[in-house]
Amino acid sequence: MTTMIETSAAARRSAELEELIHLRPADFRVLTGDRPTGPLHLGHYFGTLHNRVRLQHLGVELLVIIADYQVLTDRDIADRLGQHVHNLVLDYLAAGIDPQRATIFTHSAVAALNQLLLPFLSLVSMSELARNPTVKDEIAHSQQSAVSGLMFTYPAHQAADILFCKANLVPVGQDQLPHLELTRTIARRFNDRYGALLPEPDALLSPAPLLLGTDGTKMSKSRGNAIMLSATPDETARLIRGAKTDSQRHISYDPQARPEVSSLVLLAALCTGQDPHDLAEGIGSGGAATLKRTVTEAVNEHLAPMRARRAAFAADPGQLRGILRDGNERANTLAETTLNEVRSAMGTRY
Template sequence: MTSLIETAPAERRSAELEELVQQQPQQFRVLTGDRPTGLLHLGHYFGTLHNRVRLQRQGVELMVVIADYQVLTDRDVAEHLQQHVEDLVLDYLAAGIDPQRATIFTHSAVAALNQLLLPFLSLVSVAELSRNPTVKDEIAHSRQAAVSGLMFTYPAHQAADILFGKANLVPVGQDQLPHLELTRTIARRFNDRYRPLFPQPDALLSPAPLLLGTDGTKMSKSRGNAILLSATADETARQIRGAKTDSQRHITYDPQTRPEVASLLLLAGLCSGRDPQELATEIGAGGAALLKKVVTEAVNEHLAPLRARRAELAGDRAYLREVLRRGNAAANALAETTLAEVREAMNTRY
């Protein structure tokens, strides 16, 4: 876990960046993305999607990578990769990401981006890769018998994702700060060894709310405890009715001692724009039944426009592929320019 001492400067810098984004959004290019492992859920929505849409609306240039190369080690996902990628684009657009203003692209379609991985790997040691917290976490949760070289080099690959477009702002959680720091290290070492070319991207800390799944553990697609953005209102109601609470009838907001109840209250608060503590006071003696009714109504009302838009777009897969084609073309043009600059800096233009 990243220590408080390490995160305090990042938190201060992030607060400064938020002010700068409001004042001069055109000065920033954001890189963010996801691996196409399945449909997105409420944890993704309030953890990342909502923040991306906010930044886009403020006028920040947004680049979103679908990291399809990073799921090749997962056989179940790889067998249905095209559908997973298209579903991810569908969730993005439904959530409010505007393909006319954002560049949505895939790893596999941008050859020049991936070519940057080789010189970048020459700038980091095996020890630096192996002690990266994200790599450790991936290894710990991997269902594979052995760790692939692709997974091991993931931090350097992500550096290529960020630096090929010279993104200067990356929304992350505190647990991802070491990951971004390696990107900054690679940029700094390249600039020192060859010539100044890459910005050292800043972290925009995203304090994603901790939403538990319906079983009281971390919301996750693989655990079957997530409320999907694509779920119907009835499916959502059924899942929330079965959500874990506790034996106390009177509803209070206490994240430490009543995490399951607190998570439901937080979800209702996020969806309705209200304070979870106020909701708890109103529900009070109404118990878990009233709590779940309030949560269900708040979630379904909040997601209704998103779900309507998603249903509309789902019938036009050709449009989803066109969004990707345009995004891939734009990303390729940018990557080719950057790769040419890298070759020039490294004296490898023959």
């Protein structure tokens, strides 16, 4: 019951924030990002990237963190990390994130950000960290023989990611609300103990559309069932041709009764800007073959400008390095300023 009440309150607050964003976008600074564990797919695009680009176009200040240190929370080694970071930057730029208007940076390059973890950890208890739903879930499903200490500090580290730049808005899904609530708790406790310095960031609930993978299960990098943003038109067509449907010829949009078919319908609708019910009705008795052809055409047309941007940026590795270098410099300036303010408030500047 408490969770439902909290989610409802967050939804109401998100609606209020959307109105304020349209009225005064310059009042908001957004922190968002991803772990570099592999290429991003259409689920990521419609779930988060599309919203980031929307906020950027509205005039909100956008900081995008590539959380390379956090790859180690549930892995023994950070495999092919440099390649994953490179491809993640390409995915961001291809999706429309503008490096002239947004700050793209890496976790490991901002030392002052990571130094904030120590005072922040002093503000939370082990039990608070251990009962965080994401931490509990990751520990339960970990493939490791034992989880690292970094797993327990993950929520506090995420708080440092948000608070180092004094972000006041964080786009999240409902499952991430406990993380953000702990960030708000850390900010509030710091302010109570040392004086008002850190904002308590608001959650901007982002309703991510439910897109299944081509096998009918959750779309995932690791399951081989996702259409990557970097996929070619032919690869995209092949993956969609192999997507799971059902035995009914007539196409309808019914996510509960027909999840696989409905996911394909929704994907085409998102790419074309149509209502999924109308799109399904248009296909009607055309069957799975017509549906898959429709989806393939819609996806490839939607991805065409992204593929062109990706190819242009990929052709100039020096420009990519420059974008990341500039983003890291900007993030370092913000982090060092906040760390110095934190040290002054705590009396640890000697």
